[in-house]
Amino acid sequence: EVQLVESGGGLVQPGGSLRLSCVASGFTLSSYAMHWVRQAPGKGLESVSVISSNGDSTYYANSVKGRFTISRDNLKNTLYLQMGSLRLEDLAVYYCARADFWSGPIRDPWGQGTLVTVSS
Amino acid sequence: QTVVTQEPSFSVSPGGTVTLTCGLSSGSVSTSYYPSWYQQTPGQAPRTLIYSTNTRSSGVPDRFSGSILGNKAALTITGAQADDESDYYCVLYMGSGIGVFGGGTKLTVL
Numbered sequence: 001e002v003q004l005v006e007s008g009g010g011l012v013q014p015g016g017s018l019r020l021s022c023v024a025s026g027f028t029l030s031s032y033a034m035h036w037v038r039q040a041p042g043k044g045l046e047s048v049s050v051i052s053s054n055g056d057s058t059y060y061a062n063s064v065k066g067r068f069t070i071s072r073d074n075l076k077n078t079l080y081l082q083m084g085s086l087r088l089e090d091l092a093v094y095y096c097a098r099a100d101f102w103s104g105p106i107r108d109p110w111g112q113g114t115l116v117t118v119s120s
Numbered sequence: 121q122t123v124v125t126q127e128p129s130f131s132v133s134p135g136g137t138v139t140l141t142c143g144l145s146s147g148s149v150s151t152s153y154y155p156s157w158y159q160q161t162p163g164q165a166p167r168t169l170i171y172s173t174n175t176r177s178s179g180v181p182d183r184f185s186g187s188i189l190g191n192k193a194a195l196t197i198t199g200a201q202a203d204d205e206s207d208y209y210c211v212l213y214m215g216s217g218i219g220v221f222g223g224g225t226k227l228t229v230l
Contacts, residue, residue: 047211108178
């Protein structure tokens with residue numbers, strides 16, 4: 001079964017750091033660009049970051065640029081999101097998802113999401 | 121700044137047909153933006169319905185279809201069912217790598 005499973009969410013204070021992971025199974029991660037998308041409570045979906053299949057290219061939303069770093073380990077079939085200088089407005093469910101190519105559309109599956117709570 | 125526009129809400133009767141649209145604050149939506157549609161019910165992860173304008177994702181019923189209508193992308197649901205009541209998000213992929221999400225349309229079936 002093709003699946004993405006996120007982990008690493010939790011409660012963190014403003015200014016703190018957190019690393020999210022997304023483990024892929026049922027397919028070869030190295031064949032796909034990978035995305036992080038988030039959703040604040042009661043709000044819509046927002047693109048956070050994308051990384052190319054080999055990791056050479058990355059892009060960040062303005063809201064997280066300079067604070068978040070996307071990376072991947074294709075040998076471990078795992079995608080990461082290192083989150084730093086966290087703000088209250090980063091509180092959200094974070095989803096990982098795949099795309100066939102850079103700038104291509106996100107396809108199924110999506111992960112089930114992991115909740116990041118930023119609070120003092 | 122690119123803004124993707126969607127109707128905030130829409131209502132359809134069971135068995136009816138509804139067309140949701142996805143536009144740009146400036147300019148027209150083209151197939152080169154790979155317009156895609158995602159469905160989300162409360163508390164659930166999103167599900168890909170349509171990608172690259174009109175390609176249905178695996179397992180999506182053929183009563184969901186995508187197209188370009190005028191200067192917008194469109195998602196048409198034919199024969200709406202109660203479990204189609206969801207939030208629908210349009211996304212345009214405009215070359216930066218990430219997609220630009222619309223604000224979503226809350227569809228009510230009643």
